[in-house]
Amino acid sequence: MRASDCPDEIRQILLTQEEIHERIAELSRDIERDYEGRLPLLVGVLKGAVMVVSDLARELRIDVEMDWMAVSSYGSGTESSGVVRIMKDLDTDLSGRDVLIVEDIIDSGLTLTWLAQNLASRGAASIEICTLLRKPSRLKTDLAVKYIGFDVPNEFVVGYGLDYDERFRNLRDVVVLKPEVFGATAADVSDVIEPARKVFKPGLPQAGFSAG
Ligand code: PRP
Numbered sequence: 001m002r003a004s005d006c007p008d009e010i011r012q013i014l015l016t017q018e019e020i021h022e023r024i025a026e027l028s029r030d031i032e033r034d035y036e037g038r039l040p041l042l043v044g045v046l047k048g049a050v051m052v053v054s055d056l057a058r059e060l061r062i063d064v065e066m067d068w069m070a071v072s073s074y075g076s077g078t079e080s081s082g083v084v085r086i087m088k089d090l091d092t093d094l095s096g097r098d099v100l101i102v103e104d105i106i107d108s109g110l111t112l113t114w115l116a117q118n119l120a121s122r123g124a125a126s127i128e129i130c131t132l133l134r135k136p137s138r139l140k141t142d143l144a145v146k147y148i149g150f151d152v153p154n155e156f157v158v159g160y161g162l163d164y165d166e167r168f169r170n171l172r173d174v175v176v177l178k179p180e181v182f183g184a185t186a187a188d189v190s191d192v193i194e195p196a197r198k199v200f201k202p203g204l205p206q207a208g209f210s211a212g
Contacts, residue, residue: 001171003159010175014157014196015150017172020132021055023149023198027130028059030147031100039063040098043090045115046070047169048104051161052132056102064100067092073111082110082140084118094122103131104161105152109141116143133157133174134199148199155193156182 003013031040042064044053057064070088073080099119106112112129120127130147137154152174158164159171164182168175174196179189 001168003171003173003175006168006171009178009181011178012176012193013173014152014155014176014193015160015174017160019196020149020160020174021059024052024055024059024132027147027149028056028061031056031130032060032062034146035062035098035100038098039065040100041092041094042066043099043101043119044068045101045103045111046088048161048163049102051169052104052130053102056130065092069115071111071115080108080110082108082114084111084114086118094119094124096123096125099124099127100147101127101129103129105133105135105157106131106143106145107135107138109139109143112145113141113143132160133162133196150196151199152196153190153194155189156184 003010042053042057044050044066046068053066057066067090068088069086069090072085072087074083074085101112101115101119103112116127116129128146129143131145132149133152134145134148135154136151155176156164157174157176158168159174161169162174163169164177176193179185
């Protein structure tokens with residue numbers, strides 16, 4: 001689905017599909033270089049990460065394996081709590097594996113902090129994180145993320161895997177919805193939407209976990 005298919009519900013396009021694919025290509029070059037001679041396991045976190053994993057895996061010019069997890073974070077409404085339940089676990093034994101967790105968005109960072117620790121306890125050789133989007137104003141942890149596509153403002157963003165009530169996951173672009181679509185009013189949202197910004201150097205410390 002394209003933004004032009006639901007113009008009445010979209011307030012602003014934050015990232016076009018072209019911008020997303022260009023950034024995924026840039027991240028892929030970094031990942032290829034870092035994992036040269038190794039066989040990373042991409043772990044996609046359902047459901048939102050499906051599009052990112054799919055495009056990232058096809059863009060990468062090295063062999064990768066893919067596996068999937070579904071987790072549910074206990075919390076109120078859209079706020080995650082950091083208390084996570086595994087709804088679908090990996091099929092893959094992580095012993096000695098180089099794991100790259102792939103996410104669509106990091107909001108509070110609590111889900112990934114828990115997940116990185118959980119996967120680290122399974123004997124992986126290394127664990128790193130790749131996310132297309134991050135909301136820096138919402139972060140509640142100092143989780144180290146090696147590959148980040150864009151920082152985005154604290155708006156209700158959907159598309160490219162991200163949903164509102166399961167809708168808009170199949171939208172090609174990342175967009176900000178009109179407030180009335182998600183039950184808010186104009187007074188509840190900011191007047192001006194800040195642009196998304198590429199994150200070229202996520203900053204130290206690196207890696208959620210690294211063995212050896
Ligand atoms: C989103 C996203 C992350 C999590 C991030 O998933 O895909 O998994 O929230 O939130 P956090 O940084 O505050 O922990 P969601 O729970 O919306 O599930 P979905 O991917 O199935 O839409």
